[in-house]
Amino acid sequence: MPDSALSGLKVLEFGNLVSAPYCTKLMADLGAEVIKAEMPGVGDEARRREPFAEDRPGVERSGLFAYLNTNKLSITLNPRTAMGNKLFKELVKQVDVLVENNPPSVMEELGLTYEILEKINPLLVMTSITPFGQTGPHRDYKAYEITVYQGGGYGYVSTACYREPVMPPVKAGGRQAQFGAGQVGSVATMFALHARDQIGAGQHVDVSNQEVMAGHYESAIEHWTFADNELGGVINLIVQPMVPLECKDGWVFIMCVEDFQFNNFVKVMGNPEWVNNEIFKDRYSRAEHAEALVPLLTEWTKQYTKEEVFQMAQAGHVPLAPAYNAEEIVNSHQLQARNYLVEIDHPEIGRVRYPGAPYLLSETPWRIARRAPLLGEHNEEIYCNRLGYTRQDLVKLVQAGVI
Amino acid sequence: MNKMVLEGITVVDFGNAWAGPLFARTLGDMGARVIKVESLKHMDVTRLLPPWVPGQEKTLNNSGYYNYMNRNKLAVQLDVSTPRGLELGKKILAIADILVENYAFGVMGRLGLGYEAVREVNPRIIYVSMTSLGSAGPMKNYVMYGRPQVYLSGLAHTTGYPDQAPHPLNISWGDPVASYHGLFATFSALRYRQKTGKGQFIELSQWEGLIGLQPETMMDYILNKRVRVRQANRDEFMAPHNAYRCGGGDLKWVTIAVASDEEWASLCSAMGNPAWTKEDKFADGYSRWKNQEEMDRHIEAWTQNYTQYEVSEMLQKVGVAAFPCLSNRGLVEDPHLNARGFFEEWDHPEIGKRRYDGMTWKMSKTPGRIQKRAPLVGEHNNYVFGELLGLPQEEIDRLVEEKILF
Numbered sequence: 001m002p003d004s005a006l007s008g009l010k011v012l013e014f015g016n017l018v019s020a021p022y023c024t025k026l027m028a029d030l031g032a033e034v035i036k037a038e039m040p041g042v043g044d045e046a047r048r049r050e051p052f053a054e055d056r057p058g059v060e061r062s063g064l065f066a067y068l069n070t071n072k073l074s075i076t077l078n079p080r081t082a083m084g085n086k087l088f089k090e091l092v093k094q095v096d097v098l099v100e101n102n103p104p105s106v107m108e109e110l111g112l113t114y115e116i117l118e119k120i121n122p123l124l125v126m127t128s129i130t131p132f133g134q135t136g137p138h139r140d141y142k143a144y145e146i147t148v149y150q151g152g153g154y155g156y157v158s159t160a161c162y163r164e165p166v167m168p169p170v171k172a173g174g175r176q177a178q179f180g181a182g183q184v185g186s187v188a189t190m191f192a193l194h195a196r197d198q199i200g201a202g203q204h205v206d207v208s209n210q211e212v213m214a215g216h217y218e219s220a221i222e223h224w225t226f227a228d229n230e231l232g233g234v235i236n237l238i239v240q241p242m243v244p245l246e247c248k249d250g251w252v253f254i255m256c257v258e259d260f261q262f263n264n265f266v267k268v269m270g271n272p273e274w275v276n277n278e279i280f281k282d283r284y285s286r287a288e289h290a291e292a293l294v295p296l297l298t299e300w301t302k303q304y305t306k307e308e309v310f311q312m313a314q315a316g317h318v319p320l321a322p323a324y325n326a327e328e329i330v331n332s333h334q335l336q337a338r339n340y341l342v343e344i345d346h347p348e349i350g351r352v353r354y355p356g357a358p359y360l361l362s363e364t365p366w367r368i369a370r371r372a373p374l375l376g377e378h379n380e381e382i383y384c385n386r387l388g389y390t391r392q393d394l395v396k397l398v399q400a401g402v403i
Numbered sequence: 404m405n406k407m408v409l410e411g412i413t414v415v416d417f418g419n420a421w422a423g424p425l426f427a428r429t430l431g432d433m434g435a436r437v438i439k440v441e442s443l444k445h446m447d448v449t450r451l452l453p454p455w456v457p458g459q460e461k462t463l464n465n466s467g468y469y470n471y472m473n474r475n476k477l478a479v480q481l482d483v484s485t486p487r488g489l490e491l492g493k494k495i496l497a498i499a500d501i502l503v504e505n506y507a508f509g510v511m512g513r514l515g516l517g518y519e520a521v522r523e524v525n526p527r528i529i530y531v532s533m534t535s536l537g538s539a540g541p542m543k544n545y546v547m548y549g550r551p552q553v554y555l556s557g558l559a560h561t562t563g564y565p566d567q568a569p570h571p572l573n574i575s576w577g578d579p580v581a582s583y584h585g586l587f588a589t590f591s592a593l594r595y596r597q598k599t600g601k602g603q604f605i606e607l608s609q610w611e612g613l614i615g616l617q618p619e620t621m622m623d624y625i626l627n628k629r630v631r632v633r634q635a636n637r638d639e640f641m642a643p644h645n646a647y648r649c650g651g652g653d654l655k656w657v658t659i660a661v662a663s664d665e666e667w668a669s670l671c672s673a674m675g676n677p678a679w680t681k682e683d684k685f686a687d688g689y690s691r692w693k694n695q696e697e698m699d700r701h702i703e704a705w706t707q708n709y710t711q712y713e714v715s716e717m718l719q720k721v722g723v724a725a726f727p728c729l730s731n732r733g734l735v736e737d738p739h740l741n742a743r744g745f746f747e748e749w750d751h752p753e754i755g756k757r758r759y760d761g762m763t764w765k766m767s768k769t770p771g772r773i774q775k776r777a778p779l780v781g782e783h784n785n786y787v788f789g790e791l792l793g794l795p796q797e798e799i800d801r802l803v804e805e806k807i808l809f
Contacts, residue, residue: 003599005591026584030591050639051623063622114767133765138739141715142724144660146636146644151658151726153734155646157573158562159654168646168656169728170635172572173561179616183583188764190590191433195408195769203768211745215763216579218421219454220731221746222467225758227454230732233654238453242550244568251568253554261546314545321551323569325560326624326631329614337540340611352625355615359588363603364595 004031005364009193010095012037013072014079014088014112016045018175019129019209020101021068022182023189027097028071029357029366035091035382036069036373040076040403043375044069053349059375060348066372067354070344074373075382076403079110084402088112090387093121096202097189101129101181105140114204124202125192129185133208143209149177152213157220159232162243162290166233180216181209239283240290244323245298247306254297254313254320259283261318268316269300346371379403407434408769414501415440416476417516420448421549421578422533422609423505424472426585430501431475432762433771438495438787439473439778442482442809446780447473456754463780465753470777471760474749478778479787482809489515491807494792497524501589505533505581508543518604527602529592533581537608547610549575556613561620563633570633580616581609642692643670646728647703651710656728659702659718664688669721674705751776784808 009032013024021036021044028034038044046065053061078084089112092098098117100107107113107128114126128134131143131151141147149155154177155169171177188205196202214221223229241262244251256262259282266275274280274296279289286293301309306322313320324332330353335341341353357366383389383403397403412435416427424439424447431437441447447469454467483492493516496502502521504511511517511532518530532538535547550571553559563570588605596602614621619639623629638644638660646656661667664687671680679685679701684694691698706714711727718725729737735746735758747761762771788794788808802808 003595005588005595009594026587030588049619051619051626051629053626055627063626064618067618067622132739133743135765136739136742138719138726141719141726142722143726144638144641144644144662144724146638146646146658146660147724147726150646150656150728153729153731154572154574155656155658155728156654156730156733158570160573166654167564167567168636168648170563170570170646172570172576173558173631173633174617174619176558176576176616180579180583183580183587184763187429187583187586187590188766190587190594191408191771192766192769194590194593195406195766198408199406199768201768203766206765206767208743208764211740211743211760211763214729214734214740214745215760216425217731217734217760218574219449219452219468219471220574221735221760222471222757223454224731224735226456226467226754228457229454230730232730244554244571246568251554251559253551253559253569253571255548255551257548314542317546319546319548319551321545321547321555323554323559324557326557326617326620327628329557329621330624334536334540334542335611335614338537338608338611340608340614349626354625355618355621356611358584358607358612358615360606361588361592361603362605363601364592 003364005361006030006032009033009097011035011097011099012091012095014098014100014102016101017049018046018068018178019182019185020099021046022179023127023129023185024072024099025068025070026183026186029368030364034072035378036072036074037077037088037091038074038375040078040376040401047375058348063349066346066349069372070368071370072373073378073382074376075379076376078402079112081400081402083397083400085111087387087402089117089120092117092124094386096123096125096193098124098126099129099185099189103140104128104130104134118202122201123196125189125196125205126202127185127189127192127205127207129181129207129209131209133211134206145175145177146171148209148213152177152210153217153220154213156232160235162235162237164234177209177213181207181212184212237287237290240287240293241297243290243294245294245301247301247304247309250306251323252301252306252309252320253323254318256283256319262286264316265313265318268312268318272300342368344368344371376403406769407771409433409435412436412501413438413499414503415495415499417502417504417506417511418447419505421472421575422581423503424449425579425582426503426531427476428472428474429582429586429763432773437476439476439478440481440483440492440495441478441780442480444482444484444809459754462753465751470751470754473777474759474773475775476778477783477787478781479784480781480808482807483514483516485807487802488807491788491792492516493524495787496521496528498791499525499528501529501531503531503533503585507546508534508538522602525602527596527600529589529596529602529605531585531589531605531607533585533607533609535608536610538606549578552577552610552613556610557617557620558613561631561633564635565633577609577613580612581607584612637695640688640692642688642695643698643702645699647699647706649706649711649714650708655711657706657711657714657725658728660724666723667691670718670723673717673721673723747773749773749776781808
């Protein structure tokens with residue numbers, strides 16, 4: 001067995017849905033031990049979110065949960081009970097990292113703020129991932145994915161188009177903002193661990209999902225602070241073609257930022273006559289006449305499937321790609337050649353392939369050693385073997401609603 | 404206390420545009436010494452990209468995009484495609500801890516700077532290669548940019564309006580995603596290096612990273628053979644869940660999202676409990692989801708009477724998730740982001756004082772900071788080749804003349 005990069009690192013997750021769980025999945029998949037504390041009976045909210053295996057809902061059947069919680073251990077724990085609160089703190093003593101994504105007011109009510117936990121474990125790195133962060137006037141605002149995606153600027157830029165009508169802003173598919181926050185949380189946590197070795201103390205990491213989006217808005221912020229240019233609405237693209245083109249069975253996106261790329265595409269199209277029109281002579285002129293250009297390109301692409309256009313264009317070195325759907329991704333030869341999907345067996349979901357490693361490490365490979373845990377599957381291992389409670393204690397704790 | 408936690412870590416940035424430069428910028432924010440390697444033959448494309456301050460003549464140093472992405476770095480001009488340039492490049496790499504590059508697959512290898520070559524001069528280096536589609540497989544050489552990549556990843560297929568083209572997000576989401584995946588892997592590798600002394604090679608396929616951020620879509624196909632398609636702002640089960648037009652100007656929207664009967668009751672009371680909210684077709688979550696088109700027209704008739712922040716304040720007060728769809732301007736003016744000190748201003752000899760987004764997260768004891776504006780072309784040639792590598796000034800001058808430092 002090759003080494004794991006993060007073996008020996010102990011993490012407690014007290015989170016729901018995507019941001020905190022993705023953050024700790026990244027850690028678990030590189031070898032950290034992640035204990036996931038879930039509410040008794042119901043568990044992580046993701047357990048109750050689609051998709052479910054064979055469309056049959058159940059706390060152990062969510063594909064979202066199963067993906068996000070590989071390699072983790074699950075315990076049940078209700079920190080609202082006095083005993084649950086005590087157990088939570090006992091666990092905090094034993095770990096390097098706590099990752100949570102609860103509203104700041106909830107952590108305060110529970111008496112589980114960094115100020116309190118720091119006293120129990122001065123080396124603790126606590127990472128809190130919330131919609132608007134731990135401070136500021138909107139700290140306690142309620143938010144879901146759409147709230148932070150669009151409140152972080154990403155929706156507004158989706159309205160940018162080169163002709164009418166301007167449609168209301170849309171969010172991206174799935175929960176991209178929360179994934180972004182989870183990723184940023186994972187990196188900031190590593191920095192805090194690195195700092196711990198130097199300063200001999202843990203610290204609190206405050207990740208605001210709104211800031212995660214706003215800080216990764218390409219150069220949009222500077223379009224305003226440099227040039228008073230508010231993005232969105234009908235805009236004039238400087239160069240073309242940078243547009244979706246319709247094919248027989250779907251769409252492709254072409255992005256010819258350089259003239260030579262467009263010239264390559266002209267060859268791929270078999271040098272049609274219309275290209276010689278003066279208005280298409282260079283990228284700037286094509287941008288001015290996009291209204292005329294796009295239908296002519298579409299006339300050609302519509303004769304083929306998106307895959308045919310993709311392969312022809314790429315053979316001619318044209319930056320163009322099809323809008324794949326999930327089925328096309330699962331069947332992609334590229335992903336198959338790289339063994340991207342990984343097969344995982346699960347007692348309720350069965351043996352299926354999941355999206356795999358986000359990176360390949362030569363010495364310390366990413367790997368799935370364990371499927372996502374059942375709710376409370378590791379209660380005995382953690383409470384009895386680690387914290388020293390007896391099996392009879394567990395029985396009482398379960399009946400009391402603590403675990 | 405504000406110790407710069409990555410002091411002592413040296414990063415060589417062979418990045419271009421976004422993914423690589425953001426990776427390196429983040430390390431610079433935490434105090435690493437980042438050396439950006441460019442030459443006039445191959446310079447970072449963002450030096451040529453908007454925005455600029457109106458009225459300022461465009462130079463290689465004053466683009467807003469470049470300055471946003473390259474703070475806290477040193478810049479050298481080094482033509483590594485020459486034998487002497489390559490030798491000097493390796494000298495820099497010999498004192499580095501981390502190399503990051505996001506060129507098209509194969510470029511670094513052709514330059515003589517592939518992992519094997521670099522490992523020979525520095526076995527402890529962590530070498531991060533952010534390819535588009537990976538370094539193996541039938542599509543490894545395909546030409547890709549951010550937006551086509553969003554298409555290829557499946558994300559565009561589930562973004563946008565059902566009767567329109569898949570939406571490319573208008574932002575290269577795969578780039579920051581690759582940067583942070585890369586950073587996390589790098590710091591895991593660094594931890595491993597502390598224990599074993601071993602460096603390693605990290606490869607990212609930006610495409611695969613994006614696919615992994617869509618488990619809802621992927622697992623629905625894998626588990627149920629269902630192919631999800633774009634549904635604008637609709638959620639799997641929440642309703643209302645949309646962007647609603649507001650008053651106070653063109654192109655103003657607010658998002659409202661309701662997940663429970665409790666939140667629904669709060670929304671109704673904030674709207675003054677109009678008669679339509681009492682209809683059976685909106686009586687429970689399932690009915691609201693089924694009839695959301697009609698419900699959204701009612702809600703929009705109400706939101707249009709108020710500004711974005713008015714709607715958001717009224718609804719947040721009663722526990723309903725509502726917030727403006729902020730533009731770039733909206734973000735810069737947002738009271739909350741300003742109260743948290745998210746934006747920072749710094750000076751630049753060619754641009755003057757401007758505001759930029761600052762640190763991406765807050766750390767209570769070692770917050771990091773912006774120490775340096777983005778470097779001018781070749782600004783640190785003398786520092787890096789003279790002070791760090793110990794070349795005498797005459798030799799540096801000669802290298803400039805011979806267009807090795809170019």
